[in-house]
Amino acid sequence: MKLLLTDSGVRNESIRAALVDLLGKPVAEADALCIPTAGYGGPYGEPGGPWRFLSGRSPSPMTGLGWRSVGVLELTALPGIDRERWVSWVRDADVLLVNGGDALYLCHWMRESGLADLLPTLHDTVYVGLSAGSMALTPRVGDFFVGWQPPTGGDAALGLVDFSLFPHLGTPDHTMAEAERWAAGLPGPAYAIDAQTAVKVTDTGVEIVSEGNWRLFEPAG
Numbered sequence: 001m002k003l004l005l006t007d008s009g010v011r012n013e014s015i016r017a018a019l020v021d022l023l024g025k026p027v028a029e030a031d032a033l034c035i036p037t038a039g040y041g042g043p044y045g046e047p048g049g050p051w052r053f054l055s056g057r058s059p060s061p062m063t064g065l066g067w068r069s070v071g072v073l074e075l076t077a078l079p080g081i082d083r084e085r086w087v088s089w090v091r092d093a094d095v096l097l098v099n100g101g102d103a104l105y106l107c108h109w110m111r112e113s114g115l116a117d118l119l120p121t122l123h124d125t126v127y128v129g130l131s132a133g134s135m136a137l138t139p140r141v142g143d144f145f146v147g148w149q150p151p152t153g154g155d156a157a158l159g160l161v162d163f164s165l166f167p168h169l170g171t172p173d174h175t176m177a178e179a180e181r182w183a184a185g186l187p188g189p190a191y192a193i194d195a196q197t198a199v200k201v202t203d204t205g206v207e208i209v210s211e212g213n214w215r216l217f218e219p220a221g
Contacts, residue, residue, distance in 0.1 A: 003201035005134035007167040009060035032067040033093035041105020042147035078113035095126040098133030105148040164190040183217035
């Protein structure tokens with residue numbers, strides 16, 4: 001997949017340009033499938049968050065960017081739907097827009113639904129993550145971000161990229177000092193990013209797209 005892992009959606013022209021580059025065509029010619037599931041998980045989940053994400057009323061621009069079409073893929077519903085049907089919906093989409101909320105809750109339902117196994121096969125699809133939607137693809141979220149407790153315990157995410165993410169850098173509860181403590185507990189590289197920053201991942205490597213602040217933490221040794 002081609003990935004655009006954001007803190008707060010497509011918040012500036014640099015991130016939008018990166019999105020268009022990954023799509024290979026204008027946003028207005030692309031079909032989006034949005035995944036609101038993470039917004040229900042965790043101690044702060046509530047029904048208004050997914051609604052704002054789906055309706056384009058969120059302050060984090062995702063579904064309201066001017067797509068040719070927008071559909072909804074609710075992961076908790078997929079186990080009750082014929083797999084061939086929903087897999088065709090995913091494969092027909094140009095882009096997956098994945099909501100924020102609780103990263104481990106999202107990972108759980110990506111696995112339970114079967115989407116986690118499908119993602120690595122979507123070579124031409126663009127995945128745009130928002131906060132937890134971005135963190136779900138990392139190896140570990142770190143103890144700082146464990147809210148909803150998965151049945152297996154721990155903080156392991158899907159591991160489709162080899163770095164972890166600390167979003168919302170610069171907000172009162174997500175300071176650089178807190179990011180440093182978080183990164184010290186992880187065995188691999190990690191990025192702290194703010195609302196004006198995204199991580200672009202393609203077959204050719206990782207690129208930081210930013211009009212704000214970010215930092216790379218390398219593992220000790």
